Amino acid sequence: MTHFVTYDDVTDLNALIQEGLNAKQNPFADQALGRNKTIGLIFFNSSLRTRMSTQKAAQNLGMNVITMNVGQDSWGLEMEEGVIMNGDKAEHVKEAAAVVGKYCDMVAVRAFAGLKNREQDYQEVVLNQFRKYAGVPVINLESATRHPLQSLADCITIEEFKVRSRPKVVLTWLPHFKPLPQAVANSFSEWMNHRDVEFVIANPDGYDLAPEFVGKARVVHNQDEAFEGADFIYGKNWSSYEQYGQVLTQDSSWMVTMDKMRLTDNGKFMHCLPVRRNMKVTDEVLDSPQSLVIEQAANREWSAQAVLKGVLQNL
Amino acid sequence: MTHFVTYDDVTDLNALIQEGLNAKQNPFADQALGRNKTIGLIFFNSSLRTRMSTQKAAQNLGMNVITMNVGQDSWGLEMEEGVIMNGDKAEHVKEAAAVVGKYCDMVAVRAFAGLKNREQDYQEVVLNQFRKYAGVPVINLESATRHPLQSLADCITIEEFKVRSRPKVVLTWLPHFKPLPQAVANSFSEWMNHRDVEFVIANPDGYDLAPEFVGKARVVHNQDEAFEGADFIYGKNWSSYEQYGQVLTQDSSWMVTMDKMRLTDNGKFMHCLPVRRNMKVTDEVLDSPQSLVIEQAANREWSAQAVLKGVLQNL
């Protein structure tokens, strides 16, 4: 693996999931691999799990970690080419990415969607500019349209907890009052399209994801119908792709409750976190044994470790 | 030692002080103990000494350190149970603590008192929620009502500098224009109650600490009387416990001066830092050989190292 920005960077998903499970069994087995290697973690947005799990995974592999909060530790970066830089951005990504690539053996970047301009967000400018200019492998810590480290952790979690060979997996929209990016939902859908699962997406009208991410998923606009017989319920809020970045509804009947979970076949509840309790999903569900959210978050460490190992082996 | 949140977590204070003194003599003797162990440092509030000394102590022990500034690196955490999370807190401590506990072998937390609601502060919600949900040992980096790593450093310092077997130790209130928490004063009093010292607390009317922290200390409202014959003057400002969080006076006659120090028996001056010079204590005192504030701050490293070693040994 050279970069890890989209699903297309993965050559063998089954092998990558297995690497994650191996890391979980034996976290320090590859500690010599990362010796004297440095990963730069560049955050344009806040992070808890991604920050900690990636740092932990790198340290498990014996690597050094340098963290940079853009706009806090340093200053804003200009992403556009050819611009006269007389505004509030003091440095161009051309220089910043190239320089970080000189100090680090790989660069991991988090940069959320602005949700103002669909074309711009879906062009993945920040990640692509880093990929173009860093000169070293680039790893996606959640970009405008994707969160592949999360998706890999989700695949690992489903692999661990599935009770039939081809489980029914439902990605369901959840209500929220703020406009959130589509990245986690897009990415989960993209990865599920490559797994041997029955994959259904449930969301209200106006919330269909971009067709290139939906792929061959069955999309339904009735949550109860989707939940029937499901093995995994993957909850997430996202703002509208069609009416880009808008909150079209906060319909609380889409909140996941125990009554909803009873429609499933003893289904497990998953969510990437952070999750707003009793708005997106009830305390009762999250505190029940059916919830996998902590195990899923814990798997972020092994997902990151599998990816970093793959990149290290290819340096 | 499993947790280190209050004095009650200490099984043998003399042994713990001795561990601190041993670490000071031989900082790297236990470096194998922390190998491949990670401590998460979670800051809800600013920190200089605590941040640096705990990180240093962990590194002395061979540990990895992951630092997280809540509300800066990540987002606000909801502490209350059963709430509908439709406000500005994006994540519940139930998830956050559990997840951090998955990545880290121990979690250290700093969360000051809000000083708005005495009952809430004195319930120590943040530390107790972490203790409840983290699933790993929790270490107090200063909570609403206590600062035990400071108190242990104070005990080490008194042990090093005492010239008689049962010294007279005076905790004195100092003037300040801002309302400050009682945590350092509470904690110092709690720990002194377990030491073989003559312990006196001097503060103006209305500034008595909570009875459970005062313990068997003699409380006087006359600073000069308290200073007479003292071996150690421990200065600190705190806001009122009775009229909770209020600044009742800024009486500058409570500032520690050389004239005041002459009332002692060649007493030493201690303060946890940061200290506002010439408001709480004069330059003359702080710059004199009687001041121990730098030695005391330096002992924070050995205090933290003794505690982390104790926790590591019990993992």
Next chain:
Amino acid sequence: MTHFVTYDDVTDLNALIQEGLNAKQNPFADQALGRNKTIGLIFFNSSLRTRMSTQKAAQNLGMNVITMNVGQDSWGLEMEEGVIMNGDKAEHVKEAAAVVGKYCDMVAVRAFAGLKNREQDYQEVVLNQFRKYAGVPVINLESATRHPLQSLADCITIEEFKVRSRPKVVLTWLPHFKPLPQAVANSFSEWMNHRDVEFVIANPDGYDLAPEFVGKARVVHNQDEAFEGADFIYGKNWSSYEQYGQVLTQDSSWMVTMDKMRLTDNGKFMHCLPVRRNMKVTDEVLDSPQSLVIEQAANREWSAQAVLKGVLQNL
């Protein structure tokens, strides 16, 4: 080397440049030297290159790194002596520096000029207070009037790319709408005064640097004249020293273009970064093979490593 605050701390510049070049060839050769040594990086101002390159250099040498953002991780520091601290600064540098010096084997500090008061800035209060009170070696990560780690990287870069034994080096002012410190320009001039180069400074009227930094440089107020036959063009904006901290002109004819570069003798373009494209220098120049800005920034790692090694050897 004990401290590294000004050029005067350097005993043998040629040897130091050679150390940088050695580190670049063999980054991990001195890894045992820094074992169990800790550097504290104290930032009063934002940083990208300095932060990352110094951390990387320290890790190459096997050191531990503790980073502190003053006023963000901790609180503001009072620098003035004898003051009554009843304002917004909660701690005096006397304590802060001494305490950091207890936890760290060396302390590196970044503190920019305020540009309000020339005398105060040119007294280098922050760096000098740290030097006075830290009790351990102090390293300048850019101070009010100097940026010696940058200047050493610049010397290394010129050494690598010069094509004649005594190159012509031109420091040229560039237009900018914000008032910037003179530190990089001062420092570059100070260091070039100690190199075997033909050194010319080009700036508009009113922008002459302080005489003690200009030294024996030839100062011209005509950019074209300065560029003629130059081997290296070192671009930088600075605010006026004479009318202290003022922006006297934003004259765009001082922007470096390809037409300007054609006046040189196939000269190389250097800039410390960050650089505002198409305001200070055109895309065409920065994206041409004549630009050394990335190589120069990369050399910050080796500059820092040479300095840290020198300090470590003297501990």
